[in-house]
Amino acid sequence: MPKSVSETSAGPSGPALSDILLAAAHNVRAVLSGRSLSDSLAQTPAGLRAGAQAISFHAMRRLGLAGELRSALVRRVPPNPLFDALLLVSLVVLDAACAAAAASPAATATAPTTAPATTAAAALAAGDEQKGRQADAAGRVALRRDVPVYAVHTVVDQAVCAAASQSRLASYKGLLNGVLRNFLRGRDELLERALHTTRGRWNHPEWWVRLLERAYPDDWQALLLAADEPGPMTLRVNVRRNTPAELLARLRQAGIEAQPLGAAGIVLARPCPVQQIPGFEQGLWSVQDAAAQQAASLLAPADGMRVLDACAAPGGKTAHLLESADIELQALDADAGRLERVAQNLRRLGLDGPQVSLRCADAADVEQWWDGRPYDAVLADVPCTASGIVRRHPDIRWLRREADVARTAALQRRIADALWRTVKPGGRLLYATCSIFPQEGRVQAEQFAGRHPDALRLPAPGQLLPLPGQGAASLYDGFYYALFAKKP
Numbered sequence: 001m002p003k004s005v006s007e008t009s010a011g012p013s014g015p016a017l018s019d020i021l022l023a024a025a026h027n028v029r030a031v032l033s034g035r036s037l038s039d040s041l042a043q044t045p046a047g048l049r050a051g052a053q054a055i056s057f058h059a060m061r062r063l064g065l066a067g068e069l070r071s072a073l074v075r076r077v078p079p080n081p082l083f084d085a086l087l088l089v090s091l092v093v094l095d096a097a098c099a100a101a102a103a104s105p106a107a108t109a110t111a112p113t114t115a116p117a118t119t120a121a122a123a124l125a126a127g128d129e130q131k132g133r134q135a136d137a138a139g140r141v142a143l144r145r146d147v148p149v150y151a152v153h154t155v156v157d158q159a160v161c162a163a164a165s166q167s168r169l170a171s172y173k174g175l176l177n178g179v180l181r182n183f184l185r186g187r188d189e190l191l192e193r194a195l196h197t198t199r200g201r202w203n204h205p206e207w208w209v210r211l212l213e214r215a216y217p218d219d220w221q222a223l224l225l226a227a228d229e230p231g232p233m234t235l236r237v238n239v240r241r242n243t244p245a246e247l248l249a250r251l252r253q254a255g256i257e258a259q260p261l262g263a264a265g266i267v268l269a270r271p272c273p274v275q276q277i278p279g280f281e282q283g284l285w286s287v288q289d290a291a292a293q294q295a296a297s298l299l300a301p302a303d304g305m306r307v308l309d310a311c312a313a314p315g316g317k318t319a320h321l322l323e324s325a326d327i328e329l330q331a332l333d334a335d336a337g338r339l340e341r342v343a344q345n346l347r348r349l350g351l352d353g354p355q356v357s358l359r360c361a362d363a364a365d366v367e368q369w370w371d372g373r374p375y376d377a378v379l380a381d382v383p384c385t386a387s388g389i390v391r392r393h394p395d396i397r398w399l400r401r402e403a404d405v406a407r408t409a410a411l412q413r414r415i416a417d418a419l420w421r422t423v424k425p426g427g428r429l430l431y432a433t434c435s436i437f438p439q440e441g442r443v444q445a446e447q448f449a450g451r452h453p454d455a456l457r458l459p460a461p462g463q464l465l466p467l468p469g470q471g472a473a474s475l476y477d478g479f480y481y482a483l484f485a486k487k488p
């Protein structure tokens with residue numbers, strides 16, 4: 001992030017939109033060059049982060065559409081990657097502004113020029129809800145509740161200011177102004193054409209769309225749309241330190257609306273910064289998706305068991321296993337930096353101690369780390385494409401390549417086969433991934449069972465899909481679980 005993107009232009013009501021657009025453009029550029037959005041956001045100046053995050057998340061969820069619009073509006077992709085990213089960001093923000101203005105002209109005409117802007121929710125609430133829904137139904141733009149909305153003229157003006165503020169972008173300000181105004185003039189037709197393309201319509205890479213279409217002929221469209229909804233925020237209560245009822249009472253006192261979910265889960269009515277929720281430092285809870293919370297109960301550790309958590313970092317399931325029973329636990333991870341986060345989490349939750357050992361190792365290289373004493377229970381929460389958690393990490397779809405699916409599946413197979421050697425006869429192995437691609441889930445589990453005649457399949461949820469309208473299951477991230485017992 002260059003020094004010139006700073007908080008110096010912050011007005012009384014927050015930083016200027018031009019600075020936020022520029023910060024979001026840096027994030028989009030980072031993702032397009034292969035870096036994760038969270039890494040890039042961590043470099044965004046603190047005063048710009050909230051605004052830049054909202055716009056960057058929205059841009060990730062509309063990047064296919066933005067790319068199609070850009071192709072229609074400029075003859076070739078601009079050679080300056082930061083300018084290209086600024087153009088893409090400006091187009092998605094401008095499109096949201098137009099959609100909100102169509103739904104509620106009065107609310108958006110007065111939208112401020114600095115953050116915080118109004119949101120699509122406010123624009124719709126102040127205006128004609130019905131019209132807003134029609135805009136959605138026409139597929140013109142998803143006017144979701146978290147989408148930041150500014151006045152149309154403000155977006156054009158501030159985007160041009162953003163370009164003008166950077167010496168290496170200043171020469172593009174005329175082009176940017178012209179492209180954005182051409183978009184406003186031809187929006188209906190441009191959207192019509194862009195929405196006829198796979199990337200423009202679904203905002204995922206084409207290979208990803210094809211893969212889901214083949215895997216889920218009835219649900220692929222709903223899955224792609226659900227991927228653009230922000231996921232719910234779910235907590236897991238540290239039952240060693242408090243009960244779900246006690247934590248719910250604390251949340252209520254703090255004015256945080258929440259509901260119990262499953263054995264130790266609590267889902268918040270609205271996502272909330274961790275620091276605003278009471279009890280984090282005291283280790284009363286962790287943030288953990290509801291699907292991920294099923295791992296501990298499926299593996300069902302009992303007091304005295306020897307348990308292996310083979311791909312443990314950052315330690316969400318490690319902690320849950322330790323909260324569930326008095327076990328001896330070995331946690332492995334191949335990434336030393338991430339393993340440190342396991343240690344931090346266990347310390348915060350009061351779960352560290354002589355019963356836990358952490359080791360940086362390749363789970364597939366059993367000779368390197370195993371002392372030969374078999375485990376009663378093994379958790380193989382293997383590395384995966386993370387295609388099941390795109391709601392929370394909307395950049396993942398643009399970071400993955402089609403070849404990653406087969407490469408990751410091969411690594412998963414190597415790890416699962418190696419770990420099977422360490423399971424005691426009569427013991428269990430839980431295979432888990434946060435993926436919705438069958439190659440990493442159903443197919444992997446079937447092939448594993450085929451290679452290991454001593455593996456007995458036990459009941460497990462199989463593929464969990466983040467689909468709307470399915471009660472509590474709608475709250476889950478995309479996850480896959482298969483449970484095997486070793487025949488004695």
Ligand SMILES: C[S@@+](CC[C@H](N)C(=O)[O-])C[C@H]1O[C@@H](n2cnc3c(N)ncnc32)[C@H](O)[C@@H]1O
Nearest residue numbers: 311312313314315316317334335362363381383
């Ligand atoms: C899906 S994440 C695990 C999430 C974790 N179980 C939790 O609940 O917080 C997969 C982990 O596997 C680790 N990993 C990747 N390759 C590995 C290998 N060969 N051996 C051990 N760990 C590996 C990654 O560093 C990553 O932390």
